[in-house]
Amino acid sequence: MTTFQLNGKTVIVDLRPGTTLLDYLRQEGFFSVKYGSDKGETGADSVLVDGKIMNASLMLIHTVNGKTIETVESFATGRDVHPLQDAFIEEGAIQCGYCTPGMILAIESLAREIETPSEDNVKDVLAGVYCRCTGYVKPIKAAIKYLAAKNTKGHEGK
């Protein structure tokens, strides 16, 4: 048995050996997590594991026992999207959208790790997510906008 938290809910599974976290998530309808390759180079399969960006295709399901998994499905509630998703929309940073969930999770992992990330930090973290539409400028702008707003908010009232 494998027990973990997935988007705030406890999940208990007993799956065949060799099942990856990507296999499980796709089977359960978490379609924001996508297949990109068998080796995780594309970042399309990104998820947050205990707040850190990881490749779901490289994780066997039993290795997530006791961990907390987040996908982009947990970022929006109905039509209320996460402020980072809002920044992507405002900056026109979404083209086909295939890479967008991975980018959102990568930026969020950075925001949680470093209080005031630099543009270079943003570029570094997005280097792990391939955009076949080659649209990196606008996602970087969206990330910087989100991080600046988050930082300003975080310092209000201090």
Ligand code: FES
């Ligand atoms: S928006 Fe199409 S792959 Fe990035």
